[in-house]
Amino acid sequence: xxxxxxxxxxxxxxxxxxxxxxxxxxxxxxxxxxxxxxxxxxxxxxxxxxxxxxxxxxxxxxxxxxxxxxxxxxxxxxxxxxxxxxxxxxxxxxxxxxxxxxxxxxxxxxxxxxxxxxxxxxxxxxxxxxxxxxxxxxxxxxxxxxxxxxxxxxxxxxxxxxxxxxxxxxxxxxxxxxxxxxxxxxxxxxxxxxxxxxxxxxxxxxxxxxxxxxxxxxxxxxxxxxxxxxxxxxxxxxxxxxxxxxxxxxxxxxxxxxxxxxxxxxxxxxxxxxxxxxxxxxxxxxxxxxxxxxxxxxxxxxxxxxxxxxxxxxxxxxxxxxxxxxxxxxxxxxxxxxxxxxxxxxxxxxxxxxxxxxxxxxxxxxxxxxxxxxxxxxxxxxxxxxxxxxxxxxxxxxxxxxxxxxxxxxxxxxxxxxxxxxxxxxxxxxxxxxxxxxxxxxxxxxxxxxxxxxxxxxxxxxxxxxxxxxxxxxxxxxxxxxxxxxxxxxxxxxxxxxxxxxxxxxxxxxxxxxxxxxxxxxxxxxxxxxxxxxxxxxxxxxxxxxxxxxxxxxxxxxxxxxxxxxxxxxxxxxxxxxxxxxxxxxxxxxxxxxxxxxxxxxxxxxxxxxxxxxxxxxxxxxxxxxxxxxxxxxxxxxxxxxxxxxxxxxxxxxxxxxxxxxxxxxxxxxxxxxxxxxxxxxxxxxxxxxxxxxxxxxxxxxxxxxxxxxxxxxxxxxxxxxxxxxxxxxxxxxxxxxxxxxxxxxxxxxxxxxxxxxxxxxxxxxxxxxxxxxxxxxxxxxxxxxxxxxxxxxxxxxxxxxxxxxxxxxxxxxxxxxxxxx
Numbered sequence: 001x002x003x004x005x006x007x008x009x010x011x012x013x014x015x016x017x018x019x020x021x022x023x024x025x026x027x028x029x030x031x032x033x034x035x036x037x038x039x040x041x042x043x044x045x046x047x048x049x050x051x052x053x054x055x056x057x058x059x060x061x062x063x064x065x066x067x068x069x070x071x072x073x074x075x076x077x078x079x080x081x082x083x084x085x086x087x088x089x090x091x092x093x094x095x096x097x098x099x100x101x102x103x104x105x106x107x108x109x110x111x112x113x114x115x116x117x118x119x120x121x122x123x124x125x126x127x128x129x130x131x132x133x134x135x136x137x138x139x140x141x142x143x144x145x146x147x148x149x150x151x152x153x154x155x156x157x158x159x160x161x162x163x164x165x166x167x168x169x170x171x172x173x174x175x176x177x178x179x180x181x182x183x184x185x186x187x188x189x190x191x192x193x194x195x196x197x198x199x200x201x202x203x204x205x206x207x208x209x210x211x212x213x214x215x216x217x218x219x220x221x222x223x224x225x226x227x228x229x230x231x232x233x234x235x236x237x238x239x240x241x242x243x244x245x246x247x248x249x250x251x252x253x254x255x256x257x258x259x260x261x262x263x264x265x266x267x268x269x270x271x272x273x274x275x276x277x278x279x280x281x282x283x284x285x286x287x288x289x290x291x292x293x294x295x296x297x298x299x300x301x302x303x304x305x306x307x308x309x310x311x312x313x314x315x316x317x318x319x320x321x322x323x324x325x326x327x328x329x330x331x332x333x334x335x336x337x338x339x340x341x342x343x344x345x346x347x348x349x350x351x352x353x354x355x356x357x358x359x360x361x362x363x364x365x366x367x368x369x370x371x372x373x374x375x376x377x378x379x380x381x382x383x384x385x386x387x388x389x390x391x392x393x394x395x396x397x398x399x400x401x402x403x404x405x406x407x408x409x410x411x412x413x414x415x416x417x418x419x420x421x422x423x424x425x426x427x428x429x430x431x432x433x434x435x436x437x438x439x440x441x442x443x444x445x446x447x448x449x450x451x452x453x454x455x456x457x458x459x460x461x462x463x464x465x466x467x468x469x470x471x472x473x474x475x476x477x478x479x480x481x482x483x484x485x486x487x488x489x490x491x492x493x494x495x496x497x498x499x500x501x502x503x504x505x506x507x508x509x510x511x512x513x514x515x516x517x518x519x520x521x522x523x524x525x526x527x528x529x530x531x532x533x534x535x536x537x538x539x540x541x542x543x544x545x546x547x548x549x550x551x552x553x554x555x556x557x558x559x560x561x562x563x564x565x566x567x568x569x570x571x572x573x574x575x576x577x578x579x580x581x582x583x584x585x586x587x588x589x590x591x592x593x594x595x596x597x598x599x600x601x602x603x604x605x606x607x608x609x610x611x612x613x614x615x616x617x618x619x620x621x622x623x624x625x626x627x628x629x630x631x632x633x634x635x636x637x638x639x640x641x642x643x644x645x646x647x648x649x650x651x652x653x654x655x656x657x658x659x660x661x662x663x664x665x666x667x668x669x670x671x672x673x674x675x676x677x678x679x680x681x682x683x684x685x686x687x688x689x690x691x692x693x694x695x696x697x698x699x700x701x702x703x704x705x706x707x708x709x710x711x712x713x714x715x716x717x718x719x720x721x722x723x724x725x726x727x728x729x730x731x732x733x734x735x736x737x738x739x740x741x742x743x744x745x746x747x748x749x750x751x752x753x754x755x756x757x758x759x760x761x762x763x764x765x766x767x768x769x770x771x772x773x774x775x776x777x778x779x780x781x782x783x784x785x786x787x788x789x790x791x792x793x794x795x796x797x798x799x800x801x802x803x804x805x806x807x808x809x810x811x812x813x814x815x816x817x818x819x820x821x822x
Contacts, residue, residue: 002747004707006736009522009719010725012446014479016472016513017518023517031455035444035494039820043073046436047410052437055411057362059420062497066414067315069685070359071439074313081311083408084355085548087111089301089342091296093276099300100693103267106305112265113299119257119277120297128286128507128635130253131246147238154227154234158220158316165216180228182220184213189470193217214554223721247282295343302326302347302405303345303354314348314358319365324348324388325374328400340400349399350375350384354407362415362423372427375411382406403410443491446483448490454479454499461500467507473520478502480719484687489716491686502526523723531573538568538575538692545578546699550637553666554697554706560584560658562748562762563634563669564650565689566642574685576692578669580636581650583658583662588630588783592617592655596635596642603643612645615651615676620768621775622760630777631655645673646683649711652741653748660770664748667706668736669693672714679739687720694724694733702727707734709744742768 021027033040039060046056085121088102088107104112109751127158130136155169156426162169162182168190170183183190186199196213258274277297285295305312316323326348329339349358365374378384383404413434415423420437423430444450458470458478470478478499493499494655506522552563560583567576592614596602602610610633621627632653635642649672657664671689672680683689691710696707715737720728727733738744745767754766762769 002736002738002743003718004354004728004736005715005718007725007729009715010720010728010735011722012480012483012719014451014476014483016476016521019446019475020456020730021455021472021473023464024459024475025469027455027459028452029460029463031460032142034453034496035450035456036069036440037653038217039438040069040073040438042438043069043412046412046438047073051434055434056413056438056618057416057420058412058432058438058440059417059443062416062495066440067359070412070414071315072356081355083575084305084312085303086110086301087347087351087354087405088260088272089300089302089345089402090273090298092341093280093296096341097400099271099345099402100273101405102267102273104267105307105407107307108265109299109301109304112261112270113301113712115261115264115265116299117259117299119254119261120294122257123254123281123286123297124294124626125155127250127253127281131249133285136245136249140242143238143241143245147234147463150234150309151231153228154230157261158223158227161223162220162822163221167213167220176366179226180225182217182505190404196513233819250282254281296341298343300343300345305355312353313359314349314353314356315594317361317364317370319349319360319375320368321370321374322348324371324565325384326351328387328402342400342402345402346398347386348649350378350407350409351405352581353409354384354405355409357410357412359412362413362419364412366419366423372423376427376429378407379411380410380429382408383690409422426442441494443486443488444494446479446486446490446647451475453480454492456779458503461503462507465504467504468510468516468518470503470518471520474506474518477520477523482736484719487717487719489682503531506528534573535575537570538577538695541577542695542699545696552580552696552700554693554700555667555703557663557665559661559663560654561666562650562654562657562664563666563693564647565669565671565693566644566647567685567688569691574688576687576689578648578696579638581633581647581654582636583631583633583651583654585629585631585655586798587628587657587778589628591627592769593630593632596633596638601638601641603641605645607645609645609648609673610651612656612674612676613648616652616656616674616678619676620741621772622756623772623775623779627779628774629659629687629775631658644683646671646689647743648672648674649680649709649744649772653745656745656751656767656771659774660767661774662749662751662767662770666751667697667703667746668709669707670709670744670748672709672711672738672744674741680713680740680744686710686717687715690718690735691721691724697733702732704732706732707736709736709738709747712737712739 023758039058043056043058046054058070060066084106084520086104086106086434088104088109090097090102092098092100102112159169159590163185166185167182168185170181170190171180172179183192184196185191186205187195191199196205196210200207200210255278258271258278261272261274274459280296326346329344329346330340331344353764361377363373384407385404386402387400411434423434444453454477458475461467462469478801479492482492482499483504485498487494503518504521505526506518508523509525510516510518541550545552553561553562562581563578565576566579566582592610596606618627633655635647650670652674653664653670656662669689671683671686673683675681690710693708720735724733728735734745736744738747742755745751749767751767752763752765754762756762756768762772
């Protein structure tokens with residue numbers, strides 16, 4: 001009989017005295033991340049290397065310290081920026097829908113904006129007064145006087161000729177226009193033509209006088225038109241000269257401001273902007289009060305830096321499209337939305353990280369519509385478009401198209417393996433843009449360095465969050481809990497977020513009990529409380545077992561029945577529970593039928609394990625004939641889907657029990673996957689599965705004969721609860737680790753399984769010899785059957801009937817009749 005595992009192999013124990021301190025108050029807090037040397041080296045290379053495409057994907061599970069490592073390493077390295085600029089947008093007068101980008105050295109954007117603001121203030125408050133200054137007014141007055149003198153020189157001979165002809169030049173108001181015309185003169189006074197006509201009808205003016213008036217008026221009107229044309233030329237030249245004086249004065253005044261601005265911040269783009277601004281003022285004149293034209297002369301800073309060499313480090317927790325790119329805001333007036341302009345452009349996190357580092361969570365990034373595509377396009381092109389083309393002109397976005405901004409940013413993407421392989425598989429640009437992989441381990445070695453790391457992490461958490469110090473027993477208890485979470489031989493979990501949660505609650509319990517030091521009992525109580533908060537499904541299941549609603553037998557023997565083990569998850573916690581597996585067998589050709597698969601309740605991994613079971617059966621029962629029997633396997637009282645292959649070992653043992661009629665001890669459960677040669681392979685959740693069956697046995701009473709069969713390869717992972725270890729130490733419960741299915745059969749049945757000799761024959765009386773004989777018996781019974789009995793069996797499930805058909809089997813049936821399974 002196989003011996004059960006010794007108690008010392010059921011749980012690794014951390015010796016508190018080996019830690020070398022009394023409390024974490026004596027321990028130097030860890031500043032880095034524990035046990036992630038390769039990840040740190042890769043991340044350091046990605047941060048320091050300036051080659052293209054060296055963006056970093058930090059791969060690891062949540063809680064392994066990825067964000068902490070990135071933040072601390074960036075703080076430690078303090079990398080200097082190779083390119084850091086201030087970015088501004090100004091109005092492009094020649095193309096208002098495409099604002100002009102101005103790039104300046106760090107710290108110069110505010111200087112530029114202040115200088116332009118002073119220029120705008122001058123235009124608004126002082127330009128008009130400057131144009132009315134005495135020198136300018138004197139020049140304008142001289143032009144006006146010269147114009148009047150030239151007009152008089154033209155008009156004086158004409159007016160004298162009019163007077164000699166008894167006529168006079170009179171200005172007449174016609175609507176809003178003053179029109180010069182010629183009137184006759186009577187008694188020294190000009191009179192309208194209508195009055196002159198009335199005087200003629202009354203006989204006061206002779207026909208000869210009237211005719212002379214008409215003739216003279218026509219002749220003088222022609223001369224007046226010629227003179228008026230010359231006067232208009234004089235007026236136009238004078239206006240042009242006055243305009244030239246205004247333009248020269250404005251350009252002279254504003255150019256002085258422009259030169260001073262260019263001395264502060266020399267830039268060709270600023271020079272172009274100032275030229276357009278001055279041209280606009282010259283063309284449109286000084287701004288009139290009530291008109292908001294001056295807003296187009298202002299500067300919109302979208303990104304500014306200080307003059308230090310520190311790199312910008314941006315952690316974007318909400319990487320939406322707007323937060324990454326920036327946005328163009330809209331103003332609302334009484335009639336609704338108003339057109340956007342350059343003043344409403346706002347930069348996003350990519351622009352804020354320009355010249356530095358942008359830290360993003362990959363899962364959050366790909367969940368935001370359009371965000372991943374825009375990030376990849378920006379990294380590929382090196383240019384940031386505040387509003388990408390596909391989002392422009394969609395009603396809620398303006399048609400404004402700001403000039404693209406050249407950016408150089410190093411992106412650090414945090415995600416797990418699933419996200420990494422997803423992006424690598426669907427986006428061909430991913431591998432070219434994220435060439436550095438910083439791969440985080442989920443476990444660290446369970447050695448002296450690992451334990452010191454745990455103590456240092458607890459010291460750091462205690463210091464940062466003002467927790468009570470942890471004594472050596474508490475640190476040892478947390479290390480043991482870390483070993484259980486890791487569930488790997490010689491390893492501790494590197495998911496320090498879970499350890500930190502336990503530490504915080506343990507500190508809370510110590511403070512509630514008015515103690516200043518956290519003890520090992522506080523840690524154990526915290527673990528118990530944590531499990532209790534999430535084990536309601538497990539408790540309900542155990543209650544149903546105790547009440548007999550779910551039939552689980554933990555004593556006695558049964559043929560074709562075994563207790564398999566499964567697990568369920570409740571958040572971060574996992575719980576084990578037994579599952580009753582039964583098998584029946586009889587003569588026939590249906591092979592082995594998986595009832596779960598027939599019911600569409602079997603997952604792909606479970607189905608694979610079931611097919612391996614058929615291969616193993618052929619390997620164990622080395623008969624010279626086909627295996628001719630019909631068998632079925634089922635998980636009893638299972639009404640949901642089943643997946644995983646950890647029950648395949650129990651299934652083959654159950655099937656062999658049904659075939660040989662050798663009973664299985666019901667107080668012994670089994671977990672383990674099999675291969676086609678019968679080796680028992682490692683499975684997951686071994687601790688939880690053992691504890692789940694232990695709880696079921698406790699509910700029905702421990703009798704000292706109960707226990708669990710596990711794969712030998714899982715024995716190094718054991719970190720069982722203290723009560724399970726205690727029961728094993730007292731001989732009330734047992735754990736057997738077996739390498740092969742034959743070893744499991746011997747534990748479960750108490751019968752020697754048997755090993756084949758050189759001819760492939762098993763010794764008399766062994767379980768497998770009995771199985772071979774039973775298979776031969778079924779074969780013989782099949783040969784004696786006078787008529788072929790058709791069994792409904794899917795070809796893919798009929799694993800036990802492969803081989804040549806026995807003699808006397810009729811030829812294949814026509815297509816209308818289901819053919820026999822092969």
